[in-house]
Amino acid sequence: MKVLFCFYPLFVHYNHGVALLSQLCRQRGIETELYMLDDVDKFAAFLTGKQYAAVCFSAVIERDYTNCVPFMRRARARGELVLLGGVYPRRGVALPNCPAHLVCRGDGESLPDFLLLGDDRLFQEQMIAPDLNALPLPDYELFKNIPFDRELPFMAERHDKKVLPYYSSRGCRSACTFCEVRNQNGTYRLRRNVGTDLRCLSQRYQPDLFMIGDETLPYYDKRWRESWGNFHHPFVAYLRGDCPVEQLAWLKERGLSGCAFGVESGDETYRNDVLKKGLTDEELLRTVEQLNRLDIPYAPFYMTGLPGESMRQQAATHKMREQLGGFPVTFQYENLKPSGRI
Ligand code: SF4
Numbered sequence: 001m002k003v004l005f006c007f008y009p010l011f012v013h014y015n016h017g018v019a020l021l022s023q024l025c026r027q028r029g030i031e032t033e034l035y036m037l038d039d040v041d042k043f044a045a046f047l048t049g050k051q052y053a054a055v056c057f058s059a060v061i062e063r064d065y066t067n068c069v070p071f072m073r074r075a076r077a078r079g080e081l082v083l084l085g086g087v088y089p090r091r092g093v094a095l096p097n098c099p100a101h102l103v104c105r106g107d108g109e110s111l112p113d114f115l116l117l118g119d120d121r122l123f124q125e126q127m128i129a130p131d132l133n134a135l136p137l138p139d140y141e142l143f144k145n146i147p148f149d150r151e152l153p154f155m156a157e158r159h160d161k162k163v164l165p166y167y168s169s170r171g172c173r174s175a176c177t178f179c180e181v182r183n184q185n186g187t188y189r190l191r192r193n194v195g196t197d198l199r200c201l202s203q204r205y206q207p208d209l210f211m212i213g214d215e216t217l218p219y220y221d222k223r224w225r226e227s228w229g230n231f232h233h234p235f236v237a238y239l240r241g242d243c244p245v246e247q248l249a250w251l252k253e254r255g256l257s258g259c260a261f262g263v264e265s266g267d268e269t270y271r272n273d274v275l276k277k278g279l280t281d282e283e284l285l286r287t288v289e290q291l292n293r294l295d296i297p298y299a300p301f302y303m304t305g306l307p308g309e310s311m312r313q314q315a316a317t318h319k320m321r322e323q324l325g326g327f328p329v330t331f332q333y334e335n336l337k338p339s340g341r342i
Pocket of ligand 1: 174215216
């Protein structure tokens, strides 16, 4: 039995979700193959003479989902069983006329049970992987000859470097009103052997740095910090703008080489009363000061044009963008809303 994984490469070529599913399948004796979507006719030619147990598509945002649609149609027309999963469908967005036979709206790690035993709960319920420690490490062998070109706003000179994705937790303990993470099923879950995981991945794939893609890096959790043991390696991650000084110093010592964090609004009242960010101006200024002192590049994220946000509040966001510096990224609400990202 063999499955084909497909995704449309927008920003990321090394896809953690596909690498993990590939490993889970292989552990159960299911062969896996990868096709990075490019041209529909080329894809159809690739499928000619083959028959997979399933052709599995993965989408992260609306744009790569839309790009996948003609490929899904073509695979379906050729008689393949077409499955869809990934971050975008997990958001619960409407997918009118989706060509996939089945759509996974939760964690997809029980795919082998569907393929081998016909257990289709992952397409019927919003399933979660309750214990991250029961999952294997991702298998990036499928990506062996694929060049890496992940964009990191603060590391223009590193676009040719191998930045390997890794996740040490799922979920977030904060509850910002605008954030899609709140709508995902399941609580905050942690992997217990981060140091062992990273050492193993580093020996296997020799990355230049890790991209630890957790919603928010759980540096505040003592168990997580202890699980690093004495491992050090360059990495980038998402933090909160109120990361305590001593924990930021600890992260630097472990290899933190760049980070991003959400400011959202420059107006403290709007940020906390409406967006429930739980983040003061004072904490932001303290974090930025320490990031500069530790020479860690940072990308503050902002949002503007939000419902109920006044011109004065938007102006405060622009002012804060100037004040905090770094490599700021600003999202416009009217662009985020239709794509289901807020
Ligand atoms: S915006 Fe960040 S801190 Fe807030 S809930 Fe989402 S992931 Fe957590």
